[in-house]
C-alpha cells in the first residue's frame with residue numbers, strides 16, 4: 001500500500017487548547033477518504049496541517065512523500081478547498097482561472113475552462129454574484145485544475161442544498177475516476193460520505209478514534225439482538241460499543257474480528273451512518289467521564 005499521508009504522533013496546540021492529539025495515521029493513495037467527527041474534534045486542524053497552512057506543535061506529518069508546503073513542487077502536489085470556499089468576490093470567474101494559471105506550474109487550462117463550461121457558468125460573471133453552490137464549484141475547479149495528487153476538501157458541501165451537494169459530489173467523483181486523484185473530504189453529512197468514500201477516519205475530542213476501509217469497517221460491525229444478557233457474557237474478541245436492554249431482550253452494537261454464528265442471535269450489519277454515530281456517542285461518553293482538568 002502506498003501512503004499519501006503519514007502522520008506520527010501529530011499534535012497541534014493553541015495556547016492551552018489541544019486541537020489535535022497524538023495522531024498516528026496512514027492514508028492509502030488512490031482513495032476517497034471521509035473525515036468525520038463532532039464539532040471541534042480537530043478535523044480542520046488535521047486538514048490544515050496536511051496542506052501546510054499551520055505547523056504541528058508535536059509529531060510529524062508527510063503528504064505525497066514530503067513535508068507539507070515545503071517548496072513549490074510540494075505545494076503543486078496538494079489542492080485545498082477551505083471550509084468557506086474562499087474566492088475573490090470582486091473578480092470574475094475568468095480572472096480566477098487566469099490567477100490559477102499564473103500561480104500553478106501544473107495548471108490544466110483545458111480542464112478548468114471545460115469544467116466551467118460544463119457547469120453552465122459564464123466566465124465573465126463576478127464571483128460575488130454567484131450562488132453558494134456555484135462558488136463552491138469555482139473553488140473546486142481551481143483546486144482540481146492544479147492537477148494535484150492529493151485533493152483536500154474541508155466541508156465543501158456544508159452550505160449547499162441537497163441537489164447542489166449531489167452535483168458537487170458527482171463532479172468530484174467524475175474527476176477522481178478520470179485522474180485517480182486521492183481525496184480527503186471532511187463532512188458532517190455521513191450519508192453523502194457513504195456514497196462517495198471508500199476509506200473513513202473518525203476524529204473525536206482531538207484524537208483518531210477509528211480509521212479504515214469502509215468495506216472492512218462495515219463488514220466487522222453489527223447490531224446483535226439476543227435474549228437479555230450482560231455485555232460481559234458475550235464472547236471474547238467482540239468489542240461492545242453500545243448496549244441497550246429491555247426486560248427480555250438485549251441489543252448490542254459490536255465490533256467483531258471474525259464472522260459471528262449463534263442461532264440465538266439476530267445479527268444485522270450496521271450501515272456507515274449508524275457506525276459513525278455509535279463511535280461519536282462512545283467518544284462523547286468517554287470525554288464526559290474525564291475530569292475537566294484532563295480535557296484541557
Ligand SMILES: Nc1ncnc2c1ncn2[C@@H]1O[C@H](COP(=O)(O)OP(=O)(O)OP(=O)(O)O)[C@@H](O)[C@H]1O
Nearest residue numbers: 014017018019037038039040041042043044045046
Ligand atoms: N486558530 C485557533 N486558535 C485557537 N483555537 C483553535 C484555532 N483553531 C481551532 N481551534 C480549536 O481547536 C479545536 C479543533 O478545531 P477544528 O476547527 O479543527 O475542529 P473541527 O473538527 O474542524 O470542527 P467543526 O466540525 O466545527 O468545523 C477546537 O476546540 C477549536 O476551538
